[in-house]
Amino acid sequence: MSESSHGSPLEWLVHLESLCLKHASGLPQREENDDEWVGIGFRLGDLRLVAPLGEVAEILTPPGLSRVPRTKAWxxxxxxxxxNLLPIMDLQGYxxxxxxxxxxxSRVLVVSHGGVYSGxxxxxVLGLRHFRPEQRCEDLPGSDARIQRYMTHGFRTGSEHWGVFSMFSLAETPEFLQAAV
Structure with missing residues (x-):
């Protein structure tokens, strides 16, 4: 390497950088689909449900609990x-x-909405679930009206049928808020 061909060592480094950038290939990019619906998948009994990503504040392993007297079984x-004190509710029991x-x-999904902070x-928990608009359906999985009242719609992916479960809707329900016996 002669100093006369590229001037100073700094100019040589600038030249090398430009060659590297010119011949470098970009990193693989995941295609972003703005229409994609994303949620947290979870299982409740035999049902596959998914909660909107913005409605789950946190996912925890079941923590140590202190019983609260004079509350409902769930x-x-x-x-x-x-x-922070976090009331833990049994969604299946409710x-x-x-x-x-x-x-x-088992996991605890934490919801924080309208003054309600509950697990x-x-x-x-079945991880993040991504759905395309054409997978959306209006029919809901299962036949229990008690759980379907918290579902907004569903998604079908192959043989799987997912119900969209609204944590916020649950947190606004008077029966859920009345946990005392």
Whole structure:
């Protein structure tokens, strides 16, 4: 390398950088689809449900609980989550009057809406789910009117039928807010 062909060492580095940028290929990019609907998939019994991404504040493993006396059977208790008291509710127990069996796959979906800050125990979280507009359907999975009142619509992907479960709608329901016996 002669100094006369590219001038100073700084000019040589600038020349090398321009060659690298000229021949570099870009990183693969995921195509963004603005029409895509994204939510948090979860299982409640045999139902596959999905909550709008903006309605789930947090996902937790079931924390240690303190029982709360004189509450309905679907109130699991209260937990201290990073210094905040979080009431934990059994969503299966609330909707179907039968308690969920909490195991290693169980998770707590936290909803924070209109002054309601609560955790909902679900059987499992199935990760982020992406749906295209043509997968949307108006028919709802399952036949239980008690859970369907919180569903806005559904999505079909192959053989799977997902119901869109509104956490905000649940948090606004007077029956859900009345947890005392």
């Amino acid at each position: 109130v699991c208790g209260i937990a201290n989550v990073r210094g 909707l179907h009057d039968r308690p969920a069996s909490i195991n290693r796959r 909902l125990v679900v059987d499992a």
